[in-house]
Amino acid sequence: MNLSDERRGDVLIVRPEGRIDTNTSEELERWLMSRIDGSLKRLVVDMSGIDYISSAGLRVLLMTVKKLRGSGGQLVLGGLNPSVRQIFELAGFLSIFAVEADVDRAVAKLTGAAAGA
Amino acid sequence: MDGAREGRSQEASLVRNLNSLLEVSKALGGEARLDSLLGVIVGKATEVMDAERSSLFIFDEASQTLSIRMSEDVAQGQIRIPLGVGIAGHVAKTREPLNVPDAYADPRFNPKFDRDTGFRTRSILCAPALTNTGKLIGVIQVLNKAGHAAFTPEDERLLLAFASIAGIALDRARLVEAFLEKEKIESSLRLAHDIQMGMLPKHFPQRPEIDLFATLRPAKTVGGDLYDFRLDGDRLWFVVGDVSGKGVPAALFMAVTKVLFGVSVEVESSPAAVMSRVNRALCRENEHFLFVSAFLGRLDVRTGELEYANAGHNLPYRLRGDGSVSTLPASPGLVMGVNDEFVYQTESTRLEAGDGIFLFTDGVTEAIDTQNELFSEARLEACLERVKGWSPVEIVAGALHALDDFVGEAAQFDDITALAIRYRAD
Numbered sequence: 001m002n003l004s005d006e007r008r009g010d011v012l013i014v015r016p017e018g019r020i021d022t023n024t025s026e027e028l029e030r031w032l033m034s035r036i037d038g039s040l041k042r043l044v045v046d047m048s049g050i051d052y053i054s055s056a057g058l059r060v061l062l063m064t065v066k067k068l069r070g071s072g073g074q075l076v077l078g079g080l081n082p083s084v085r086q087i088f089e090l091a092g093f094l095s096i097f098a099v100e101a102d103v104d105r106a107v108a109k110l111t112g113a114a115a116g117a
Numbered sequence: 118m119d120g121a122r123e124g125r126s127q128e129a130s131l132v133r134n135l136n137s138l139l140e141v142s143k144a145l146g147g148e149a150r151l152d153s154l155l156g157v158i159v160g161k162a163t164e165v166m167d168a169e170r171s172s173l174f175i176f177d178e179a180s181q182t183l184s185i186r187m188s189e190d191v192a193q194g195q196i197r198i199p200l201g202v203g204i205a206g207h208v209a210k211t212r213e214p215l216n217v218p219d220a221y222a223d224p225r226f227n228p229k230f231d232r233d234t235g236f237r238t239r240s241i242l243c244a245p246a247l248t249n250t251g252k253l254i255g256v257i258q259v260l261n262k263a264g265h266a267a268f269t270p271e272d273e274r275l276l277l278a279f280a281s282i283a284g285i286a287l288d289r290a291r292l293v294e295a296f297l298e299k300e301k302i303e304s305s306l307r308l309a310h311d312i313q314m315g316m317l318p319k320h321f322p323q324r325p326e327i328d329l330f331a332t333l334r335p336a337k338t339v340g341g342d343l344y345d346f347r348l349d350g351d352r353l354w355f356v357v358g359d360v361s362g363k364g365v366p367a368a369l370f371m372a373v374t375k376v377l378f379g380v381s382v383e384v385e386s387s388p389a390a391v392m393s394r395v396n397r398a399l400c401r402e403n404e405h406f407l408f409v410s411a412f413l414g415r416l417d418v419r420t421g422e423l424e425y426a427n428a429g430h431n432l433p434y435r436l437r438g439d440g441s442v443s444t445l446p447a448s449p450g451l452v453m454g455v456n457d458e459f460v461y462q463t464e465s466t467r468l469e470a471g472d473g474i475f476l477f478t479d480g481v482t483e484a485i486d487t488q489n490e491l492f493s494e495a496r497l498e499a500c501l502e503r504v505k506g507w508s509p510v511e512i513v514a515g516a517l518h519a520l521d522d523f524v525g526e527a528a529q530f531d532d533i534t535a536l537a538i539r540y541r542a543d
Contacts, residue, residue, distance in 0.1 A: 019489070021530070022530055023530075052491070054479075054483065054531070055359065055361040055362075055408075055410070055479065056361055056362060056363070058361065058408075058452075059362060059406055059407065059408065062406055062408065062455060063406040066406060089449055090429060090430075090431065090432075090449055091429035091451070091452050092429040092449045092451030092452060092459075093429070093451075095456075096451070096455060
């Protein structure tokens with residue numbers, strides 16, 4: 001799995017690529033936890049490069065959203081492909097996470113800008 | 118005359134050095150644990166080199182930095198030095214010893230340590246510690262030759278020899294540490310495995326109207342699948358679940374979940390009410406952010422009435438008597454342990470005589486072959502379409518056989534659970 005960051009204003013975009021399974025989820029956990037430790041309030045995880053996520057991966061995202069919300073922050077997921085979206089749906093996670101079609105919409109959702117504008 | 122005396126004195130110091138090294142070798146040989154070894158190396162370096170102070174820097178391959186691990190004044194791990202920086206960094210980079218007669222005259226010397234500790238560094242001798250395959254493992258630095266202005270070329274040779282003994286001892290201690298760490302993980306995995314398997318039911322309930330079978334194949338590292346049955350008068354409760362995470366925390370979460378189901382089916386009247394009760398309890402103290410997906414059913418063995426509730430689990434299959442296969446329609450619900458206010462739904466259907474139900478965990482559908490291809494719902498369905506008239510044990514065996522064929526040599530990385538029930542009516 002590859003991991004990278006991008007900043008757009010006060011929004012941090014984390015971009016994992018590949019499979020988020022039992023082995024790689026620990027790497028993602030360390031990456032995300034090291035970034036939400038501080039004063040981060042707006043986080044987007046770009047899921048467009050992910051073709052599989054296991055329950056261990058869902059746990060990392062759950063932990064991230066709960067910790068972020070605990071400190072008054074927000075997380076939006078963007079760009080889930082249909083099979084990843086189905087995994088979220090099966091677990092009932094579409095009711096837990098804010099999900100947008102792509103990263104631009106996810107950023108817009110956090111910054112209050114009109115989507116597609 | 119002078120030459121002869123000098124010869125004798127050289128010989129004497131050679132013998133002294135040799136004896137010191139033998140002693141060092143013996144002392145280091147007795148320390149297989151890294152922590153105590155570091156202390157012994159620093160202490161012996163000061164003693165053998167007749168210096169005032171010594172430091173040991175350990176080289177970290179990943180970050181290409183040195184970190185000070187043991188010195189009289191500095192707490193270990195506080196300082197990270199890049200290759201090429203300072204005296205120790207220079208030695209780590211060149212892998213050659215460095216003799217600095219006057220520290221304050223050398224631009225590489227960093228006087229900060231002196232300022233912080235009140236120590237006054239005069240002379241420095243520094244040498245690389247290599248493994249016997251030539252890999253850099255650290256740097257040994259001794260400060261202030263006692264009674265002399267500087268360290269001699271003979272001291273250089275002595276410290277190099279000392280460092281090579283220390284390097285080999287450190288390398289061996291690292292191997293031991295890695296081995297012990299692995300042992301610790303493996304014994305924790307064995308414990309997780311024992312907890313999990315010990316919680317599974319030992320016997321299947323017996324009723325003439327039904328036939329059932331279930332199996333759980335634990336993965337080596339990931340754990341947390343569960344299944345259970347309970348016969349309550351004419352009604353059979355059954356559940357399949359999958360805890361996120363691995364190791365002992367997941368196994369304990371699985372055990373708690375199983376106990377909560379066992380208690381809840383005795384006090385609640387519907388699958389949704391059971392699910393809600395278990396969920397609330399699991400949300401209470403969940404600092405690891407674990408969660409469990411589960412599918413819970415209750416079958417009235419006289420009427421075939423099947424009620425069920427879903428907590429974010431893979432949808433089971435209904436195997437009709439005519440051989441057709443379809444997923445049991447159920448709303449997704451939500452995995453348990455995430456939201457204590459979530460309202461679960463009871464849904465229902467009626468099984469006809471000869472119908473079957475097949476439940477599983479994602480360890481089945483998400484098993485991968487050597488090309489990282491998923492076994493998938495499609496392959497599972499194809500295999501369930503061939504089980505017309507089969508008994509539950511045959512259905513489960515058939516499905517897992519197809520899975521094994523598909524997976525081939527690829528390692529199993531998640532628990533695999535399959536449960537089948539055939540409703541015979543009378």
